[in-house]
Amino acid sequence: xxxxxxILSHAEQQCQINGSRLTDKRKKVLSGLLQxxxxxxxxxxxxxxxxxxxxxxxxxxxxxILEFLEQEQLVHKLNLANRYVACGHxxxxxxxxxxxxLICTDCQSVKEFSIxxxxxxSIKRQVEQANFHLxxxxxxxxxxxxxxxxx
Amino acid sequence: xxxxxxILSHAEQQCQINGSRLTDKRKKVLSGLLQxxxxxxxxxxxxxxxxxxxxxxxxxxxxxILEFLEQEQLVHKLNLANRYVACGHxxxxxxxxxxxxLICTDCQSVKEFSIxxxxxxSIKRQVEQANFHLxxxxxxxxxxxxxxxxx
DNA sequence: CTCTGTTATGTTACATCACAACATAATCAA
DNA sequence: TTGATTATGTTGTGATGTAACATAACAGAG
Ligand SMILES: [Zn+2]
Ligand SMILES: [Zn+2]
Ligand SMILES: [Zn+2]
Ligand SMILES: [Zn+2]
Numbered sequence: 001x002x003x004x005x006x007i008l009s010h011a012e013q014q015c016q017i018n019g020s021r022l023t024d025k026r027k028k029v030l031s032g033l034l035q036x037x038x039x040x041x042x043x044x045x046x047x048x049x050x051x052x053x054x055x056x057x058x059x060x061x062x063x064x065i066l067e068f069l070e071q072e073q074l075v076h077k078l079n080l081a082n083r084y085v086a087c088g089h090x091x092x093x094x095x096x097x098x099x100x101x102l103i104c105t106d107c108q109s110v111k112e113f114s115i116x117x118x119x120x121x122s123i124k125r126q127v128e129q130a131n132f133h134l135x136x137x138x139x140x141x142x143x144x145x146x147x148x149x150x151x
Numbered sequence: 152x153x154x155x156x157x158i159l160s161h162a163e164q165q166c167q168i169n170g171s172r173l174t175d176k177r178k179k180v181l182s183g184l185l186q187x188x189x190x191x192x193x194x195x196x197x198x199x200x201x202x203x204x205x206x207x208x209x210x211x212x213x214x215x216i217l218e219f220l221e222q223e224q225l226v227h228k229l230n231l232a233n234r235y236v237a238c239g240h241x242x243x244x245x246x247x248x249x250x251x252x253l254i255c256t257d258c259q260s261v262k263e264f265s266i267x268x269x270x271x272x273s274i275k276r277q278v279e280q281a282n283f284h285l286x287x288x289x290x291x292x293x294x295x296x297x298x299x300x301x302x
Numbered sequence: 303c304t305c306t307g308t309t310a311t312g313t314t315a316c317a318t319c320a321c322a323a324c325a326t327a328a329t330c331a332a
Numbered sequence: 333t334t335g336a337t338t339a340t341g342t343t344g345t346g347a348t349g350t351a352a353c354a355t356a357a358c359a360g361a362g
Contacts, residue, residue, distance in 0.1 A: 063348095130253055209342075328337105330337075
């Protein structure tokens, strides 16, 4: 069983537990993201799926499917880049924490990582001091990945 | 002399020093942002200027003007919200540091603030450990402002 | 296995967004 | 005045995101 298959079946189980269905189309969109080494826009996914699976996804469908996958924590939306990535922890059993993302502005590769609790804590403290309140611990940072930085 | 006037003339001087011109149109766009209590999208600015000054700005012009104002550090672009705010430090004489922004996802009000050097340092360190490199210290965080959080 | 309500997907049509490309006008430096 | 540079006008287009309504697939009750 390939790694992709393993992740997909794990995702399917997870959906069953949540009382939702990982349909064929949804699986294809998720696969697209899983097989991509970078974050994809909705329309890139439309093209990818249509070429790879000889399907006829409409943009509308992909947006709806992405919304679903996001709710199921299988996919993350990167607001800073208006793109989507597959969650890197689908096969993990532990509860998914709110992740932070490093996005390469050159090649759109993404690293899902966790900033230390203490750093996150001091960010939150300083935000509160400024009389604002974080709506989410999801933090996105524009970066260069190692290979793009070298070039 | 009103506060607005003072900021504008300060901005004009700054442009002269840089060998650029703060034209009438550019002044109007900047004024629009200065008088707004929240971040505005390019098209909101188009509408605002056309209504307020009885002008006929085209979207294209506003995009160009915003690009100019950004170069002059008079305006900041918020990538997370696809909106623009006037710099809060135009009349400061000290060198402008890279700012961080707290953006209310409800009312689009924005606080330009500075995270502590030490926190910024530890963020950078953790990013480097993940083999990425920050392209900018500009960090944008989705928040709720105090009044929106209350409601 | 029907029937029926719910969920998923298809289809069409729009509103918005961001900018390319070329044209004209204003400004400046000599 | 002239020529170069900069700013703005104008037109057109590709990309984005979603509303509104229609049909299909599914699941559970009877
Ligand atoms: Zn994840
Ligand atoms: Zn890269
Ligand atoms: Zn500023
Ligand atoms: Zn608010």
